[in-house]
Amino acid sequence: MMNSLRNFALSLVGITLVIGLWAMASAFWSADLPSPMKTWEESKLYIMQPLEKRGEMDQGIGLLAAYSLVRVAKGFLLGILFGAPLGLLLGASQLLSKMFDPVIQVLRPISPLAWLPLGLVLFRQSEPAALFTIAICSMWPTVINTMHGVRAIPQDYINVAKVLRLSPWKRFTKVLLPSTLPYMFTGFRLSLGIAWLVIVASEMLTGTPGVGGFLWQEYNSLIYSHILLCILTIGVVGFTLDRMMAFVENKLRTA
Amino acid sequence: MRPLEITSLTKTFYTPTGPQTVVRDFNTKIQPGEIVALLGHSGCGKSTVLSIIAGLQDATAGGVVIDGREIDGPGLERAMVFQSPSLLPSLTALDNVLLAVDQAHPKNRRKQNRERAQKYLRLVGIEEYGSQRPAELSQGTQQRVAIARAFAMEPRFLLLDEPFGALDSITRCELQDLLVDLCAAKPRTVILVTHDVDEALLLSDRIILMTDGPEARVGREIDVALPRPRSRTAVMDTPAYFAMRNEILEFLESHSKQFQH
Ligand SMILES: Nc1ncnc2c1ncn2[C@@H]1O[C@H](COP(=O)(O)OP(=O)(O)OP(=O)(O)O)[C@@H](O)[C@H]1O
Ligand SMILES: [Mg+2]
Numbered sequence: 001m002m003n004s005l006r007n008f009a010l011s012l013v014g015i016t017l018v019i020g021l022w023a024m025a026s027a028f029w030s031a032d033l034p035s036p037m038k039t040w041e042e043s044k045l046y047i048m049q050p051l052e053k054r055g056e057m058d059q060g061i062g063l064l065a066a067y068s069l070v071r072v073a074k075g076f077l078l079g080i081l082f083g084a085p086l087g088l089l090l091g092a093s094q095l096l097s098k099m100f101d102p103v104i105q106v107l108r109p110i111s112p113l114a115w116l117p118l119g120l121v122l123f124r125q126s127e128p129a130a131l132f133t134i135a136i137c138s139m140w141p142t143v144i145n146t147m148h149g150v151r152a153i154p155q156d157y158i159n160v161a162k163v164l165r166l167s168p169w170k171r172f173t174k175v176l177l178p179s180t181l182p183y184m185f186t187g188f189r190l191s192l193g194i195a196w197l198v199i200v201a202s203e204m205l206t207g208t209p210g211v212g213g214f215l216w217q218e219y220n221s222l223i224y225s226h227i228l229l230c231i232l233t234i235g236v237v238g239f240t241l242d243r244m245m246a247f248v249e250n251k252l253r254t255a
Numbered sequence: 256m257r258p259l260e261i262t263s264l265t266k267t268f269y270t271p272t273g274p275q276t277v278v279r280d281f282n283t284k285i286q287p288g289e290i291v292a293l294l295g296h297s298g299c300g301k302s303t304v305l306s307i308i309a310g311l312q313d314a315t316a317g318g319v320v321i322d323g324r325e326i327d328g329p330g331l332e333r334a335m336v337f338q339s340p341s342l343l344p345s346l347t348a349l350d351n352v353l354l355a356v357d358q359a360h361p362k363n364r365r366k367q368n369r370e371r372a373q374k375y376l377r378l379v380g381i382e383e384y385g386s387q388r389p390a391e392l393s394q395g396t397q398q399r400v401a402i403a404r405a406f407a408m409e410p411r412f413l414l415l416d417e418p419f420g421a422l423d424s425i426t427r428c429e430l431q432d433l434l435v436d437l438c439a440a441k442p443r444t445v446i447l448v449t450h451d452v453d454e455a456l457l458l459s460d461r462i463i464l465m466t467d468g469p470e471a472r473v474g475r476e477i478d479v480a481l482p483r484p485r486s487r488t489a490v491m492d493t494p495a496y497f498a499m500r501n502e503i504l505e506f507l508e509s510h511s512k513q514f515q516h
Contacts, residue, residue: 156341159311163329164358174354178345 034225042225057209057217061233068199068210069237071127075134076195080188083139084146087187088180091150108140112198116205126206130199137198141190149183150176182252189245196238211237256287256322259308259412259444263317266303277303279470280317283463287411290438290445292455295465295474296507301448302338302416304465308446309335309414321412331359334410336418340397342389348400349385352376352407359408375407376400379433395426402430406437413445419454428487431457439484452503456481457490464503467510475506 019036026033034042043061045052050062090097112133119129153176161175203212211230218226264281267274277300285291293301306312308319310329318325321332334355342351352372360368376382379399389397398418405413418434419427431454438445438458449455455462459479466474477499481490490496 156337156339157343159306159335159337160341160343162311163309163333163335164355165329165331166354166358170354174343174346178343 032224034228039225039228042223043229046226046229057214059209059214061211061229064209064211064214064230065233065237067208068203068212071130071203071208071210072134072192072195072199075131075198076138076192078131079135079137079139079191079195080142082135083142083187083191084184086139087143087146087184088150088176090143091147091180092176097147104140104143107136110137112137112201113205116202120206126208130202130206130208133202134195134198138191138195141194142184142187145187145190146180146184149180152183153179182249185245185249185252189242189249192241192245193238196234196241200234258284258286260284260320261304261308261317262320264304264307264314264319265316266300266307266312267315276315276470277468278472280472281465283473283476285444285446287444288442289461290447290459292459292462293446293448293465294450294452294455294462294503294507295471296467296510297450299465299468300471301450301465305335305414305416305446305448308412309333331408332410333412333414334359334405334408335414336398336401336405336416338417338420340389340394340401342397342400342404344389347386347388348381348392348396349373349376351389351400352404355404356407359410372403372407375403378406378437379403380429395422395430398422398426398430399433402433402437409441409443411444413443415445415447417448417450419451420449427454432487434458435485452500452507455479455503456496456499457485457487462499462503464506464510474510477502 022033023036026035026038046061050060052060053063090100115133115136116129119132120126123129123132157175157179161171166174199210200212200215203210204216207213207216211233215227215230218224218230261281261283264278265276266278267276269275281304283291293304295301303312307314308326310326310333313327320326321330342348343354346354349369349372352375353369356363356368356372357365360371363371373382373385376385379402381396381399381403384392384396384400389400392400398421402418405415415434419430422430435458445458447455447458456479462477462479463473464475464477465471479499481493481495
């Protein structure tokens with residue numbers, strides 16, 4: 001109890017220090033960087049009326065974040081829908097994993113900024129292109145963790161499955177899935193983190209409403225304080241998502 | 256019913272350091288209803304022989320014949336208890352047993368199989384833990400579930416790989432007694448791997464002593480002509496028990512590398 005109180009106080013000190021640095025930077029270094037106070041003044045409306053819709057982009061930060069979250073959720077689900085089965089296959093088959101390992105290693109580090117134009121070429125519309133980009137960038141941790149999960153199934157359980165002559169379906173539901181699920185979920189958490197990273201890039205390039213789209217528009221309209229508002233929102237939402245996933249992950253590990 | 260025949264069983268592992276023939280020309284016949292103990296030094300190849308009988312590994316040469324047919328993989332007429340409990344962690348104790356019963360008797364009604372699974376949990380003395388997951392149970396209790404799982408299949412052959420090896424001595428005695436009871440209640444063919452001489456003498460009709468590996472084979476077979484039902488204390492009072500015990504220990508010593516001069 002004392003400890004968590006202390007930790008909380010310490011993190012408050014950290015936040016204050018960073019805000020102080022920010023204030024100093026805007027005062028002495030970059031005149032274009034809005035001070036914390038100015039940022040708050042100009043962002044107040046968006047924060048205090050988070051669900052207000054004034055125009056296509058001019059909306060409360062809650063609404064903008066919700067658009068982005070929905071987009072991320074779709075792209076992320078698409079990604080794990082392909083990623084998890086792919087990971088299961090690669091984990092179960094030496095042949096397939098040898099075949100595809102180099103491909104994955106090459107595709108994995110590609111930036112969303114590179115995928116998005118390809119998505120636009122393939123789908124001709126910004127929304128599917130954005131989902132494609134989120135999915136393909138975020139699926140790799142799920143693929144790789146699921147693959148490791150399958151490989152880590154104890155030989156004991158495999159022997160039991162053999163001795164009991166379990167059907168492929170029962171092997172899948174009683175042995176493979178339960179032992180891989182915690183690994184898979186670690187993959188999901190990392191994938192969601194990446195999906196959230198990618199959202200900004202894909203909204204910027206496609207100009208769709210959302211936190212990233214708003215950020216880019218406000219940059220073009222020279223309202224720099226809103227850039228900071230968006231950055232902070234992205235950080236807070238990303239952090240919350242990660243905490244939530246970590247919570248579920250822990251539940252799975254102890255279950 | 257015909258005996259289970261193991262003929263010229265040879266197993267070679269191809270390791271990075273070259274081929275390793277662990278077992279060579281292993282021969283024996285096991286009669287229906289017989290309880291056979293497979294005894295030998297650690298690493299001589301007991302588990303290898305047993306897992307070939309279970310169909311988990313292929314023989315390099317020779318093989319195992321049941322009812323005149325060479326086995327080529329696991330079969331539900333052969334149930335196995337592994338050295339570690341090996342329960343599926345996502346299923347409760349009862350569901351672990353039930354899964355095995357359902358596999359062995361798919362035509363039975365679900366209720367019937369469920370009752371049988373419960374009955375065997377009761378027989379191993381842990382009916383009240385049926386709804387618990389393996390992680391919540393002690394090693395000894397988990398091993399009881401594993402034994403219940405194998406017995407509940409009511410298989411023709413029970414393959415037991417040091418089933419009590421990892422347990423404390425009190426639990427081990429309890430489970431040995433339980434095995435005696437279960438085998439007495441319904442005779443079936445049992446192959447028990449162990450390196451505990453007293454356990455082999457208490458439980459088996461015949462002891463197969465394996466020579467040391469590599470290239471282990473059957474070194475000697477001893478008929479354990481002790482009357483049944485056997486109790487731990489009564490058995491130890493017979494002169495025959497000590498004669499056999501000495502014979503086994505002498506064999507093991509003379510085949511142990513440490514004691515060879
Ligand atoms: N998959 C494998 N590849 C290579 N060598 C193996 C393999 N499995 C077993 N061996 C070797 O075969 C030998 C016999 O192993 P096995 O497990 O059958 O012995 P064991 O008699 O059951 O020993 P223990 O009493 O310790 O259980 C050992 O030397 C072991 O290292
Ligand atoms: Mg062994």
